[in-house]
Amino acid sequence: MKKSIVVLFACVLFFGAQQSNAQNSKDIVDVAVSVDDFSTLVTALKAADLVGALKGDGPFTVFAPVNSGFAKIDSNTLNALLQPENKDKLTAILTYHVVSGKLMASDVAAALAKGNGNAELTTLNGGKLMAMKKDDGIYLKDAKGNWSKISKTDVTASNGVIHIIEDVVMPN
Known part of the structure; x- marks a missing residue:
């Protein structure tokens, strides 16, 4: 767990800590709902019945894909995932984007420094994400070998x- 926290904080340092203290009174779901570029994520959270869980005490670290990340998924596949019969699969994907604890970018930066540019994160669904430093930023590598760049860090919530x-990261 310490390794996971350190990794996430490293990301923040490398991307320039951009804390949004104005959003401290809002929980993770309220913050997501207030950002237009998270509308697909919010729709998916509702379909997976995860809104209540992410309104809980936490703390949580969420790697939130923007709408353009979801748009890279085949539309038929995405629409199928949003159907009630695929709730378990959607839940597995969404909880793969969440890590227990509040990992600020400075924690990630420290973990990356300690791990020679790599740090492993354990997600709520039990899967692993690898945070890696590259020349142009910090990336997450998912279980399928796909990459997603972290474009902004430290959007704080209560x-x-x-x-x-x-991009959307995918578990096995």
Whole structure:
């Protein structure tokens, strides 16, 4: 767990800590709902019945994909995931974007420094994400070998923090 926290904080340092203290009174879901570029994520959270969980005490670290990240998924596949019969699969994907604890970018930076540019994160669904430093920023590598750049860090909420990513990461 310490390793996971350190990794996330490293990301923040490398991307320039951009804390949004004005959002401290809002929980993770309220912050997501207030950002237009998270509308697909919010729709998916509702379909997976995860809104209540992410309104909980936490703390949580959420790697939140923007709408353009969801748009890279085949539309038929995405629409199928949003159907009630695929709730378990959607839940597994969404909880793969969440880490227990509040991992600020400075924690991630420290973990990356300690791990020679790599740090492993354990997600709420039990899967692993690898945070890696590259020349142009910090990336997450998912279980399928796909990459997602962390484009903004440290969007704070009352029950955790959101780091914005450019693509949806996928578990096995």
